[in-house]
Amino acid sequence: MSDNCLHIVPLHKEDYPNAELKAKEILEWFQKKGIVEKELSACILSKDKKGYRFKPNITSIFNEGELWAYRDKYCIYGLELVFEKRTVFHPQEGAYLVIDCPNCNKTIDEQLGYEWISDWYENKGKDYQNCPICKEKRHLTEYHIEPTWAFSNIGISLWNTHWDLKSDFLNEMKQLFGTEIIIVPVRI
Numbered sequence: 001m002s003d004n005c006l007h008i009v010p011l012h013k014e015d016y017p018n019a020e021l022k023a024k025e026i027l028e029w030f031q032k033k034g035i036v037e038k039e040l041s042a043c044i045l046s047k048d049k050k051g052y053r054f055k056p057n058i059t060s061i062f063n064e065g066e067l068w069a070y071r072d073k074y075c076i077y078g079l080e081l082v083f084e085k086r087t088v089f090h091p092q093e094g095a096y097l098v099i100d101c102p103n104c105n106k107t108i109d110e111q112l113g114y115e116w117i118s119d120w121y122e123n124k125g126k127d128y129q130n131c132p133i134c135k136e137k138r139h140l141t142e143y144h145i146e147p148t149w150a151f152s153n154i155g156i157s158l159w160n161t162h163w164d165l166k167s168d169f170l171n172e173m174k175q176l177f178g179t180e181i182i183i184v185p186v187r188i
């Protein structure tokens with residue numbers, strides 16, 4: 001069986017402040033709603049990291065969630081919190097990348113796009129990059145990327161859930177993060 005996940009990532013330029021505290025606040029939101037268990041367990045796709053296993057109320061955050069069966073037989077079925085370091089939330093391994101300048105709308109060379117991403121990931125002080133075509137300087141998160149990628153030092157991942165999130169839930173996440181959010185669907 002193949003796994004999938006949804007990354008939910010805030011949109012921001014400077015590193016997100018107090019990422020660990022915010023991740024705890026978001027976890028508490030999920031726990032208060034009875035969506036995840038209280039304790040960490042092996043329920044995410046990771047060799048050395050644990051997550052919070054979903055409870056039946058996970059169906060409440062999806063449109064027509066009640067029509068979907070609660071997937072209690074799944075081993076990988078939980079919430080992952082990411083807050084330790086800068087993370088590239090990409091659609092899948094080996095995903096293609098089309099990166100367009102937000103100013104001139106021209107497509108940047110793919111290889112250069114990957115270099116920019118690695119500059120950001122390695123925190124080299126090069127979060128802003130000049131478009132090689134129109135020379136405009138923009139933050140990496142301002143470039144248009146297809147399919148959706150996200151860049152942040154915080155994010156959450158929902159493992160093996162449905163994908164059709166309710167707009168109420170998305171609004172709650174926006175409020176919790178205090179930013180716009182980006183959803184990255186991943187098939188593995």
Ligand SMILES: [Zn+2]
Nearest residue numbers: 101104131134
């Ligand atoms: Zn440009």
